[in-house]
Amino acid sequence: xxxxxxxxxxxxxxxxxxxxxxxxxxxxxxxxxxxxxxxxxxxxxxxxxxxxxxxxxxxxxxxxxxxxxxxxxxxxxxxxxxxxxxxxxxxxxxxxxxxxxxxxxxxxxxxxxxxxxxxxxxxxxxxxxxxxxxxxxxxxxxxxxxxxxxxxxxxxxxxxxxxxxxxxxxxxxxxxxxxxxxxxxxxxxxxxxxxxxxxxxxxxxxxxxxxxxxxxxxxxxxxxxxxxxxxxxxxxxxxxxxxxxxxxxxxxxxxxxxxxxxxxxxxxxxxxxxxxxxxxxxxxxxxxxxxxxxxxxxxxxxxxxxxxxxxxxxxxxxxxxxxxxxxxxxxxxxxxxxxxxxxxxxxxxxxxxxxxxxxxxxxxxxxxxxxxxxxxxxxxxxxxxxxxxxxxxxxxxxxxxxxxxxxxxxxxxxxxxxxxxxxxxxxxxxxxxxxxxxxxxxxxxxxxxxxxxxxxxxxxxxxxxxxxxxxxxxxxxxxxxxxxxxxxxxxx
Numbered sequence: 001x002x003x004x005x006x007x008x009x010x011x012x013x014x015x016x017x018x019x020x021x022x023x024x025x026x027x028x029x030x031x032x033x034x035x036x037x038x039x040x041x042x043x044x045x046x047x048x049x050x051x052x053x054x055x056x057x058x059x060x061x062x063x064x065x066x067x068x069x070x071x072x073x074x075x076x077x078x079x080x081x082x083x084x085x086x087x088x089x090x091x092x093x094x095x096x097x098x099x100x101x102x103x104x105x106x107x108x109x110x111x112x113x114x115x116x117x118x119x120x121x122x123x124x125x126x127x128x129x130x131x132x133x134x135x136x137x138x139x140x141x142x143x144x145x146x147x148x149x150x151x152x153x154x155x156x157x158x159x160x161x162x163x164x165x166x167x168x169x170x171x172x173x174x175x176x177x178x179x180x181x182x183x184x185x186x187x188x189x190x191x192x193x194x195x196x197x198x199x200x201x202x203x204x205x206x207x208x209x210x211x212x213x214x215x216x217x218x219x220x221x222x223x224x225x226x227x228x229x230x231x232x233x234x235x236x237x238x239x240x241x242x243x244x245x246x247x248x249x250x251x252x253x254x255x256x257x258x259x260x261x262x263x264x265x266x267x268x269x270x271x272x273x274x275x276x277x278x279x280x281x282x283x284x285x286x287x288x289x290x291x292x293x294x295x296x297x298x299x300x301x302x303x304x305x306x307x308x309x310x311x312x313x314x315x316x317x318x319x320x321x322x323x324x325x326x327x328x329x330x331x332x333x334x335x336x337x338x339x340x341x342x343x344x345x346x347x348x349x350x351x352x353x354x355x356x357x358x359x360x361x362x363x364x365x366x367x368x369x370x371x372x373x374x375x376x377x378x379x380x381x382x383x384x385x386x387x388x389x390x391x392x393x394x395x396x397x398x399x400x401x402x403x404x405x406x407x408x409x410x411x412x413x414x415x416x417x418x419x420x421x422x423x424x425x426x427x428x429x430x431x432x433x434x435x436x437x438x439x440x441x442x443x444x445x446x447x448x449x450x451x452x453x454x455x456x457x458x459x460x461x462x463x464x465x466x467x468x469x470x471x472x473x474x475x476x477x478x479x480x481x482x483x484x485x486x487x488x489x490x491x492x
Contacts, residue, residue: 338369423448
């Protein structure tokens with residue numbers, strides 16, 4: 001291997017398929033400013049019209065991933081057996097759906113319409129998942145096996161249609177710009193609006209549904225509001241995003257063999273996927289158990305809304321600052337700092353007394369400032385693997401690559417749902433939603449909410465540090481190589 005740092009080379013642990021790469025290494029200029037650092041004026045509106053679209057999407061996802069089991073425990077009136085069966089259905093469908101998501105990514109990649117490949121599926125997915133949400137939350141007067149069967153059918157449809165929207169939406173990120181800094185700009189704003197959507201639900205749902213009667217009708221009306229926001233916000237993206245040439249270029253269709261190679265042949269995608277999955281298992285488990293914590297451990301669910309507002313603000317501040325910080329330190333350093341904050345926060349939260357909110361609030365701020373930075377970094381790393389796969393395999397599969405994201409979210413959410421459902425049953429929360437935990441049940445609950453997630457998040461960081469190699473310098477060379485080969489349009 002050449003010692004010349006200006007020659008782009010395959011990573012040491014990568015087996016490069018010779019027919020798809022140039023026969024000789026591509027000589028590049030020294031790594032300097034990113035290509036495309038000056039975004040054309042006509043595409044600058046994408047910095048806002050794309051991110052706004054995710055407000056309602058994340059409201060909808062939060063409603064299901066964090067609060068559906070809470071909804072059933074509070075007003076569902078289900079027996080432990082039925083509640084347990086619904087939990088199993090959710091976990092099973094999320095796992096099955098997660099496995100099928102990459103195939104949906106292939107469907108998006110192979111779409112050819114006058115509106116491009118992203119917007120049709122964003123539209124179909126948003127409309128269908130919104131309507132199915134309303135049917136799920138509508139009181140159908142069912143119980144027992146009948147409820148489980150009907151819910152299973154509806155949830156399969158919801159999960160599939162939401163996935164199509166999710167894959168088509170997030171796979172836009174590497175298409176809207178091939179410049180790392182512009183992606184950071186768009187990605188940070190998208191994460192900010194996603195957090196606004198998430199915490200709009202987290203901060204209001206318990207208090208609003210309580211004010212509206214805390215019954216099935218109250219939860220249905222809340223779902224109506226969420227779906228309305230989903231459709232309006234997605235319309236902003238659909239009508240506001242202007243696609244650059246990279247996004248509208250007609251490319252060869254993706255065969256099943258291409259699909260397999262796009263995932264299995266992209267080693268950096270696989271490593272970031274493992275790291276991301278471990279992180280999401282930990283993060284989703286902690287957040288999903290939050291409503292139970294304030295009701296059944298702290299003893300005052302009104303504090304949950306206040307806690308959510310503080311944490312939402314912490315995450316938004318983190319996402320506003322982190323792109324500016326990234327101008328001065330590397331992404332790897334950002335990840336390390338974020339991990340230190342998360343670890344400190346988890347330790348404080350585990351030992352925090354339940355007689356005051358001070359320590360709980362401090363712990364939450366540490367955890368979620370770090371968490372927001374990690375999610376931002378993982379999103380952009382995933383986008384970089386699109387270009388890496390393009391360079392290594394000779395074919396660009398952005399939607400197949402980004403289908404890994406919903407796969408990870410659903411797999412992590414499935415495991416988190418299983419933990420939440422199990423803890424609700426064994427602790428007696430499903431039978432008595434007002435029970436205050438103590439002794440061994442309390443320790444077990446806190447171990448599942450804090451210790452298990454922290455272990456997963458730490459292992460995820462170790463995987464990223466040891467195996468993910470697409471740093472800023474390597475990406476600059478990678479981008480230049482693709483432009484030199486004629487595989488990308490330089491945005492300057």
